[in-house]
Amino acid sequence: xxxxxxxxxxxxxxxxxxxxxxxxxxxxxxxxxxxxxxxxxxxxxxxxxxxxxxxxxxxxxxxxxxxxxxxxxxxxxxxxxxxxxxxxxxxxxxxxxxxxxxxxxxxxxxxxxxxxxxxxxxxxxxxxxxxxxxxxxxxxxxxxxxxxxxxxxxxxxxxxxxxxxxxxxxxxxxxxxxxxxxxxxxxxxxxxxxxxxxxxxxxxxxxxxxxxxxxxxxxxxxxxxxxxxxxxxxxxxxxxxxxxxxxxxxxxxxxxxxxxxxxxxxxxxxxxxxxxxxxxxxxxxxxxxxx
Amino acid sequence: xxxxxxxxxxxxxxxxxxxxxxxxxxxxxxxxxxxxxxxxxxxxxxxxxxxxxxxxxxxxxxxxxxxxxxxxxxxxxxxxxxxxxxxxxxxxxxxxxxxxxxxxxxxxxxxxxxxxxxxxxxxxxxxxxxxxxxxxxxxxxxxxxxxxxxxxxxxxxxxxxxxxxxxxxxxxxxxxxxxxxxxxxxxxxxxxxxxxxxxxxxxxxxxxxxxxxxxxxxxxxxxxxxxxxxxxxxxxxxxxxxxxxxxxxxxxxxxxxxxxxxxxxxxxxxxxxxxxxxxxxxxxxxxxxxxxxxxxxxxxxxxxxxxxxxxxxxxxxxxxxxxxxxxxxxxxxxxxxxxxxxxxxxxxxxxxxxxxxx
Numbered sequence: 001x002x003x004x005x006x007x008x009x010x011x012x013x014x015x016x017x018x019x020x021x022x023x024x025x026x027x028x029x030x031x032x033x034x035x036x037x038x039x040x041x042x043x044x045x046x047x048x049x050x051x052x053x054x055x056x057x058x059x060x061x062x063x064x065x066x067x068x069x070x071x072x073x074x075x076x077x078x079x080x081x082x083x084x085x086x087x088x089x090x091x092x093x094x095x096x097x098x099x100x101x102x103x104x105x106x107x108x109x110x111x112x113x114x115x116x117x118x119x120x121x122x123x124x125x126x127x128x129x130x131x132x133x134x135x136x137x138x139x140x141x142x143x144x145x146x147x148x149x150x151x152x153x154x155x156x157x158x159x160x161x162x163x164x165x166x167x168x169x170x171x172x173x174x175x176x177x178x179x180x181x182x183x184x185x186x187x188x189x190x191x192x193x194x195x196x197x198x199x200x201x202x203x204x205x206x207x208x209x210x211x212x213x214x215x216x217x218x219x220x221x222x223x224x225x226x227x228x229x230x231x232x233x234x235x236x237x238x239x240x241x242x243x244x245x246x247x248x249x250x251x252x253x254x255x256x257x258x259x260x261x262x263x264x265x266x267x268x269x270x271x272x273x274x275x276x277x278x279x280x281x282x283x284x285x286x287x288x289x290x291x
Numbered sequence: 292x293x294x295x296x297x298x299x300x301x302x303x304x305x306x307x308x309x310x311x312x313x314x315x316x317x318x319x320x321x322x323x324x325x326x327x328x329x330x331x332x333x334x335x336x337x338x339x340x341x342x343x344x345x346x347x348x349x350x351x352x353x354x355x356x357x358x359x360x361x362x363x364x365x366x367x368x369x370x371x372x373x374x375x376x377x378x379x380x381x382x383x384x385x386x387x388x389x390x391x392x393x394x395x396x397x398x399x400x401x402x403x404x405x406x407x408x409x410x411x412x413x414x415x416x417x418x419x420x421x422x423x424x425x426x427x428x429x430x431x432x433x434x435x436x437x438x439x440x441x442x443x444x445x446x447x448x449x450x451x452x453x454x455x456x457x458x459x460x461x462x463x464x465x466x467x468x469x470x471x472x473x474x475x476x477x478x479x480x481x482x483x484x485x486x487x488x489x490x491x492x493x494x495x496x497x498x499x500x501x502x503x504x505x506x507x508x509x510x511x512x513x514x515x516x517x518x519x520x521x522x523x524x525x526x527x528x529x530x531x532x533x534x535x536x537x538x539x540x541x542x543x544x545x546x547x548x549x550x551x552x553x554x555x556x557x558x559x560x561x562x563x564x565x566x567x568x569x570x571x572x573x574x575x576x577x578x579x580x581x582x583x584x585x586x587x588x589x590x591x592x593x594x595x596x597x598x599x600x601x602x603x604x605x606x607x608x609x610x611x612x613x614x615x616x617x618x619x620x621x622x623x624x625x626x627x628x629x630x631x632x633x634x635x636x637x638x639x640x641x642x643x644x645x646x647x648x649x
Contacts, residue, residue, distance in 0.1 A: 034414045085608060091413060092361055096553050097607045099546060103600030110593025117592055216593070223425075223542065226418045234414070261433045268422030272407070275419050279411045 001135050006252050012142035012211075014248020015149040017267075019204035020225035021232065021240035022156075023197040029173040029235055030193035031087065033094040037078075038201055039222015040102040045071045045202030046209045046218065047109055050120055060125050068202045075198025079191045087190075102219065110216045117216070122209035145207045152203060153241060160237070169193060227271035233281025242282060246270070293626065304482045306475075323467055327460040335463050336531075337575075341567045342466040343527045346473045348551045348563035350520030353477055355549070356558040357486065358513040359493030363417045364404070364424025365548045368518040370431055370540030372397045372525025374438055377446040377535055385452045393526040394519040400427075401518025405511045424545055431537040443536035446529045466527055473520055477560060480516065489513055550599065554606050556613025565614040573599070 023038040048070045052063035078101060086093060110117060129140035160166040172179040172186045180186045205218075212218060228247045232239025247267045255263035274281065295302075295309055307313045327335055347369055355361050372393040379389035407419040431438050438444060449456040449465065456462050480486045488509045491499035500506055529535055547570060555566025577595055610617055616636075624631045 034417075082604060082608070086611075089607075089611065092355075092557075093553075093607050093611055095361075095414070095417070096549065097604060099549070100600040100603035100607065103596045103603065105600075107593035107596030107598075107600060111597065220542075223421065227422065230415065230418050261429055265426050265429045268425045271422050272419060272426075275407050275411050275415060279407075279415060 005136060006256050007249055008136070008138065008142060010249035010252030011245055012145045012248070013252060014228075014245040015145045015241070016204055016208050016211075016221070016244070017225045017228040017247050018241035018244020019149060019152070019200055019207070020222050021228040021244050022237065023200045023204075024225065024229045025232075025234065025237055025240045026193055026197045026200065028229075029237075030169060031083070031190050033083070033087075033091065033098070035098040035197075036095060036222075037098040037102040037105065038197065038225065039219035040105040041071065041075065041198050041201040041219075042205035042208070042222065043214075043216065043219035044074065044105055044109065044205075045198070046122070046205030046214045047115075048202070049206045049209065050122055050214050051115075053123060054120070064206055067206060068199050071198040071202035072195040075194040075196075075201075076191050078198075079194035083194070084187065084190070106216055106219060119213040119215040122206070122214055124210045127210060141210045145211075148203065148207060149241065152200065153238075156237065165189075165192070224267045227267040227274075230271050231274050231281055233283040236281070236283035239281055239283030246282075306478055306482075320471075324464070327463060332459060335459055337571055339459070339463045339466045339527075339531055341564070341571050342463075342470040343524050343531060344548075344551060344567035344570055345564040346470050346527070347521050347524035347548060348555065348567050349473055349477050349560065350517040350524070351548050351552050352555075352557070352560065352563045353480070353489070353520070354513055354517035355552055356562065357481065357493060358489040358510065360510060360513060361417050361549075362404075362420040362517070362545075363542075363549070364420035364422070364427070364545055365517075365521055366540040366542070366544035367404075367420075367424040367427035368397045368401060368521035369525040369528065369544065369548075370427060370537070371400050371518075372522030373529040373535055373540070374431060374444075374525075375522070376526035376529045377444055378437060380447045380450070380530075381444075383450075386449050386456075387451060390523065390526045394522040397522025397525065398515040398519035401514040401521075402511050404518075405514030409507045409510060421542070421545075424540075424542060428537050428541050431540065438535075438537070441537060443534055446533045446535060448533075449530050462530065466531075469523060469527065473523065474560065477520075481560070485509070485512065550603060554603065554613050556615030559613075559615040561618070562613050562615040565618075569614065573602075 020038055020042060023041070024035060027033060027035050027038075045067050049063050049067040052058040052066045053060065058066065082097060082101065083094070086097065124141075126140040126144055131138045131140070131143070158166075160170055168179070168184045169189055169192070171182065172184055172189050176186050208218065208221070212221075224247065225244065228244040229240050230243070231246050232241070232243025247270060250270050251263055251266045254266040258266075293309065293311070297303065307316065322329075323338075326338060330338070347365070350368075351362065351365050354365075375393040375396050376389050379392055380386070384392075404420060404423050407416065411419060432441050434440070435442070449462060456465055481489075488499065488504045491502065491504055492506065492509060492513075496506060532539070551566035551570050552562060553566075554569050555562030555564070574595065577598055581594070606613060612619070620636055623635065
């Protein structure tokens with residue numbers, strides 16, 4: 001029973017990693033840039049939710065919607081203002097640019113007087129509720145995280161499979177020039193992908209907030225989402241979620257069965273082994289550069 | 292305008308291209324040697340830090356700027372060097388020996404980390420080094436029998452076979468001498484076939500391979516040299532800061548080092564030192580600027596992060612060649628003054644290249 005219990009709490013944590021990794025993968029697939037700002041976007045999303053609930057007194061569902069909409073705008077604006085001018089530059093410049101965006105985001109939040117430097121608890125309605133099934137103790141937070149992740153994945157699947165815009169995004173991610181020749185507005189799609197990734201980040205932030213707390217450095221968890229993305233294969237959307245689950249479960253198992261300290265590095269050990277054994281990840285496509 | 296009249300092929304790879312170089316670099320060296328008599332104790336200590344970060348920056352520049360391999364865990368090499376030095380110094384080893392050990396251990400760790408680099412590239416390599424950096428930080432924190440764990444450990448002063456370098460002037464000269472040696476070593480590597488192979492790998496792995504460059508060997512070598520320089524910098528850093536704790540070598544330090552090479556100018560040896568000057572001078576400038584800002588902004592904790600991030604974004608957007616690139620433009624302008632054209636350094640906008648197009 002205890003084993004199942006650990007697995008479930010690992011899955012809940014893994015869903016968060018998976019959601020952040022999903023943001024990386026969305027942006028990577030569409031624009032071939034790797035963003036280091038995803039964790040900080042998540043942090044900003046959580047802060048918007050917090051501000052709506054505690055300072056403006058919004059009900060929970062409205063705060064969630066505001067946060068998601070606000071992050072969509074922010075992601076759109078970021079792409080338009082900062083990322084688009086340097087598309088086509090070496091990948092490393094763009095990585096450093098996103099590092100800079102992350103720095104600015106974290107710094108600006110910290111600069112808000114008396115809010116940014118403290119840790120806050122997000123007053124969600126499902127706090128401190130737990131259920132017992134066949135001897136398993138399930139916290140409502142874990143159920144909400146796993147359920148929301150499943151729902152979000154379904155929505156994304158529908159978006160990419162059945163809507164015009166989703167199919168256009170897939171086309172642009174497979175071959176930008178060809179998509180451009182077919183009349184797909186690639187640049188506009190890139191902005192939309194950033195908005196979508198920021199929305200996913202906002203959801204991740206709001207889900208994570210009840211478990212940890214809302215504070216300016218919560219975005220550093222984004223660094224654990226990189227292993228998740230790599231384990232799943234950097235270009236695969238289902239892979240990101242599966243990778244996140246793998247990392248989360250391994251982490252919570254090693255936290256229980258291995259000596260202290262292994263929990264923090266379990267994710268990185270897994271990713272190093274993965275890179276040596278199967279660099280393309282579980283679901284990754286084989287990349288071979290043609291001359 | 293200057294025309295260089297070459298009378299032999301050797302002059303193509305001269306370190307100093309013309310008399311002007313010789314004059315200005317000698318003047319710079321003379322000023323640096325004389326610095327202890329010119330500036331006060333505080334600035335001398337800052338100069339030592341600049342030289343130390345310059346050495347580490349040279350290593351990362353060789354790896355990232357000249358071989359095109361990006362390391363997001365470079366602080367780990369710095370940490371390995373620093374802790375090796377601290378442990379050996381505590382055992383009473385003389386500085387030259389312990390320094391060589393620190394460099395050697397860092398280099399061998401670098402080769403181990405370089406192993407995944409043979410199979411993966413681009414962002415995968417970045418994540419591999421990132422993962423490695425976290426693991427090293429955790430090891431430093433947990434192996435408390437040797438490293439003192441999170442409580443940290445103090446470092447003894449520099450001891451060269453019984454000759455103690457206690458004063459800050461002596462330590463500064465030590466840093467200067469080692470920085471000079473490291474710079475000359477890197478410059479010489481870069482003009483040798485090895486360095487040319489590094490640059491070829493950066494520009495195109497496939498064409499380098501088809502020209503007969505053994506990718507695995509040269510990538511490992513680049514990692515080894517880079518890590519050795521980081522280890523050397525770490526050894527000096529340990530003595531300079533005289534108290535080590537694992538959180539000095541975390542991801543923030545690694546990103547600071549990347550910031551150093553990007554802002555200094557990727558692909559230029561000058562850039563390593565210009566970036567180091569930036570990294571050390573920036574907190575001072577922010578501290579100076581704080582007094583002119585309203586208290587709600589000037590005293591806020593996040594100001595430094597905002598300034599760093601903004602400067603980084605501005606450099607990537609407007610001056611991708613960094614501080615050295617800006618200097619190149621100024622120098623060219625001075626040389627060509629009536630004939631300088633605006634488009635001389637214009638970047639060619641390329642359409643986004645994809646690795647995935649089959």
